[in-house]
Amino acid sequence: xxxxxxxxxxxxxxxxxxxxxxxxxxxxxxxxxxxxxxxxxxxxxxxxxxxxxxxxxxxxxxxxxxxxxxxxxxxxxxxxxxxxxxxxxxxxxxxxxxxxxxxxxxxxxxxxxxxxxxxxxxxxxxxxxxxxxxxxxxxxxxxxxxxxxxxxxxxxxxxxxxxxxxxxxxxxxxxxxxxxxxxxxxxxxxxxxxxxxxxxxxxxxxxxx
Numbered sequence: 001x002x003x004x005x006x007x008x009x010x011x012x013x014x015x016x017x018x019x020x021x022x023x024x025x026x027x028x029x030x031x032x033x034x035x036x037x038x039x040x041x042x043x044x045x046x047x048x049x050x051x052x053x054x055x056x057x058x059x060x061x062x063x064x065x066x067x068x069x070x071x072x073x074x075x076x077x078x079x080x081x082x083x084x085x086x087x088x089x090x091x092x093x094x095x096x097x098x099x100x101x102x103x104x105x106x107x108x109x110x111x112x113x114x115x116x117x118x119x120x121x122x123x124x125x126x127x128x129x130x131x132x133x134x135x136x137x138x139x140x141x142x143x144x145x146x147x148x149x150x151x152x153x154x155x156x157x158x159x160x161x162x163x164x165x166x167x168x169x170x171x172x173x174x175x176x177x178x179x180x181x182x183x184x185x186x187x188x189x190x191x192x193x194x195x196x197x198x199x200x201x202x203x204x205x206x207x208x209x
Contacts, residue, residue: 004058011075014047022086131169138162
């Protein structure tokens with residue numbers, strides 16, 4: 001197994017560790033003298049960094065594999081879903097928001113898995129990447145907002161604002177994934193799209209002539 005895939009799998013192992021840290025009532029809410037919120041935020045941050053690192057290494061080393069393309073988005077979804085469920089339990093995220101986001105993640109992951117199974121790659125869209133960034137900001141802010149001394153309001157409101165960005169981008173990117181899924185897997189639509197693209201290129205060449 002190559003290094004990028006190893007990093008992806010390590011991200012999956014961070015998931016139960018994050019849940020334990022966030023939801024276990026440690027004595028004084030400290031782990032070895034460190035507040036559990038800081039430990040949880042550190043675990044989530046490190047796991048999120050591995051998402052960028054494994055993709056960078058895979059491209060740089062030309063080690064992009066079918067296994068990596070399948071387990072990488074799966075690891076992302078597991079991490080995000082575990083964090084959101086934990087934050088719902090901590091009363092920091094509304095249940096309907098978590099359900100909507102998690103439902104979107106499961107649906108999109110299923111679409112991408114079906115596409116991969118048929119030999120078609122569906123890389124993350126720009127909207128999907130923006131959603132991921134907003135998710136990281138929201139989750140980190142909300143984890144840090146929770147503390148033994150009460151709610152840290154500035155971080156809480158930053159997290160809530162980012163969470164609304166996640167909801168909007170999640171819905172928008174889901175529609176885009178459905179469109180792309182139908183486009184690449186429906187022969188008639190694919191042929192129509194290819195013909196339209198060829199026509200647009202021909203028109204562009206005529207204008208430039």
